[in-house]
Amino acid sequence: MIIGVPKEIKDGETRVAMTPSLARHCVALGANVLVEKAAGLSAGFRDEEYRQAGARVLPKAASVWAAADLILKVKEPQPQEYRRMRKGQALFTYLHLAAGRELTQALLDRKVLGVAYETVEAQDGTFPLLKPMSQIAGRLSIQIGAYFLQTQNGGSGVLLGGIPGTAPGHVVIIGAGNSGGHACRMAVGMGARVTVLDRDTRKLELIEEEYGGRVITLYSNRANVDAAVRDADLLVGAVLIPAARAPVVVSQAAVASMRPGSVVVDIAVDQGGCVETIRPTSHHDPVYRESGVVHYAVPNMPALVGRTSTIALTQATEPFVLKFAQFGVQRALEENRGLAKGINTRDGVVTNAAVAKALAIGTG
Ligand SMILES: NC(=O)c1ccc[n+]([C@@H]2O[C@H](COP(=O)([O-])OP(=O)(O)OC[C@H]3O[C@@H](n4cnc5c(N)ncnc54)[C@H](O)[C@@H]3O)[C@@H](O)[C@H]2O)c1
Structure with missing residues (x-):
């Protein structure tokens, strides 16, 4: 059994x-192990x-x-890596295929076992490999939002926590799962006014139990x-x-109703995003402005x-x-049902029904 670990090449990874x-x-x-x-x-x-x-360190990605x-990777193969994938090879990494038609085609063409x-x-029934990165992204979303709310960074100049005698900033979080829950924790810690929305009322009950009236749940x-977004300084x-394209929950009109210089951080962009005006950005060029x-x-x-x-993942x-x-x-896949659920x-052929539905292609 040879396990290869290439260096990640996605922007800023x-x-x-x-x-x-x-x-x-x-x-x-x-x-x-080849690294x-x-x-x-x-x-x-x-x-x-x-x-x-005890690993061997090889000078070139191609040899690995x-x-x-x-x-074994972290992020999905990048276009430059497609030609390196070969028939029968297994790949264990984040794939997010519902938002990756080209990558899916490359995996199918090359008959890769994509886990x-x-x-x-x-x-x-939870997703143990999504959880830690979602928790980190959730916590980061608030500090990133706070940074871009600063006037010099193009924001409205709102300090999330305010000070006594001024109103705190309003953080609106759509989704109260791993990332939303940790975003909530950070936003509360920074002293912001916080509203959390979800379709799953059990998730809202957990927020209510933890924070009482300190956080509004809707x-x-x-x-x-629409009402919450209109009043948000920072929308997360x-x-x-699971596995599907993210539903578009926030419309373009709702974004346009926000105050100029307010900030949207769409963590769900890896599954296509839940804000109508969102498109993927990169660490080198992380923000753009739309409707102010x-x-x-x-x-x-x-x-x-x-x-x-890396340690958490x-x-x-x-x-x-x-x-x-x-x-x-x-x-390993035959004996572990949970791991086998990772096969996409x-x-x-695409073996994951939600991915196949999102890409409108048949399953195997
Ligand atoms: N951008 C990044 O760097 C990064 C990092 C980690 C995770 N993510 C992504 O973040 C997203 C969230 O992951 P998670 O682990 O927090 O998921 P999760 O399953 O823990 O939570 C998602 C929540 O969304 C809720 N939801 C579904 N439809 C909704 C709707 N219409 N309105 C409101 N709530 C709705 C669900 O009930 C659930 O509580 C995923 O797409 C994940 O891949 C992105």
Whole structure:
């Protein structure tokens, strides 16, 4: 079993899919681990640490891709990487195929076994590999929003926490799951006025139990969303329908009703976004203005804190990666139902129903 870990090449990406400590575990289970030179550097892990863990460090991405039975990544393959994928190779990474038609086609054309982090399921039906990155993105969304609300950064000049004698900023969060819940925690911590909307009333009950009247909770319907968005200084999009394209919850008209210089951070952009005016941005060019509102929609926000994110991500992937290392790809998938839920493409067909529906193609 050969596990390959290429250096991430998505814009601004700083995470790596395997730490030296995880490499050591895999090697102890009998796997060969190949790591591309400098793959862990931006997360603070040196090549020497991987060598000491028993991994081989290869100078070129091409050699890692060519030799590995299983490619372990963080972000979806980029167009420059498509040609490196080969028939029968397994890929374990975030894929977000509902918003990635070209990538899906590349995986199908090359008959890659695509196992997506975001659809791997725990026994209780939750998504353990989505959770830590969502929590990080949720926490980041508030500090990013606060930054872009500053006048010099194009914002309205609102300080989220205000000071005694001034009104605090209003943070509106759509979606009360992992990312929305952690955005809420940070917004409350900064002293903002906070409103959270969701369709799942159990999620709203949890917020209510935790924060009491400190946070307003609202059912997510058109009227409530429109009214809350109109009054928001910072709007955070944090919805998810597993594996599907994100529903558009906030209309263009609602965005246009916001005060000039207000900020939208759409965390859900990796699944297409839940704000009508959103389009993906990058770490190098993170915002644009539309209807006078600053839009931030970076699909790999956790790369801003590569060290924390790498540690959090690899802690979550570790049990699954160790199964691959010990049993090989096929047996690991056969014996672990939750891991098998991660399979999105196999033998040239899409196997995940929600992805197939989003892309309007048939399932296998
Ligand atoms: N941009 C990034 O860097 C980044 C990082 C991590 C996660 N994400 C993405 O963030 C999104 C949210 O992930 P999560 O882990 O918080 O999901 P989650 O499942 O924990 O929470 C999503 C919530 O959205 C709610 N929801 C669904 N439809 C809704 C609607 N119409 N109105 C209001 N609420 C609705 C659900 O009830 C749920 O509570 C996903 O697309 C995920 O991939 C992005």
